[in-house]
Amino acid sequence: MSTRSLRDELIASGLASLKLARDTTNAMLDGLEGDQLTHRPCTGGQHALHILGHLAFSDAMTVGLDDDAAGTLPDGFKDAFGMGAVIKDTAADYPPVDVIRAQFTQKREAVIAWLEGLDEQPLLAPLDGPWAEFGRNRAHLPHTLAWHEGTHSGQLSQVRRSLGLAHKF
DSSP states (O other): OOOOOOHHHHHHHHHHHHHHHHHHHHHHTTTOOGGGGOOOTTTOOHHHHHHHHHHHHHHHHHHTOOOOTTTOOOTHHHHHHSSSSOSSSOOOGSSSSHHHHHHHHHHOOOOOOOOHHOOOOHHHHHHHGGGGOSSTTTTTTTHHHHHHHHHHHHHHHHHHHHTTTOOOO
């Protein structure tokens, strides 16, 4: 029987959290199309299109911690989906839906590759500056991303319910 290292256990735990969060989000997004993507369930609520872009933005910021190139997003993403972005009600006010969906997928793949590529020392090195708000070290960041995504997945549940669609989880 082989024993896994601390690094392997931390990465496996982070990957499991990311997978659960993304599976839940994808279930909530399943079948949402067209105008449903910009439907807000309540005044001040978020719509699915903004949530997709915001999650891509969050993943990009995370991988950008160690690799500026991996954290790059298309023009307009930061203004449309970054912290404090004003949520607009029309899809035309955002990048094309296929671009947003592609970034949603690609940036999560980049987070997974980044996490799998970390050695134990950088994985456990303390985070400082604004990153310390999101976790003690890089090993915490996948769990922070998963929790953040879970919050938005709950918002997607409300979008679905307000559209009369089945709750998916």
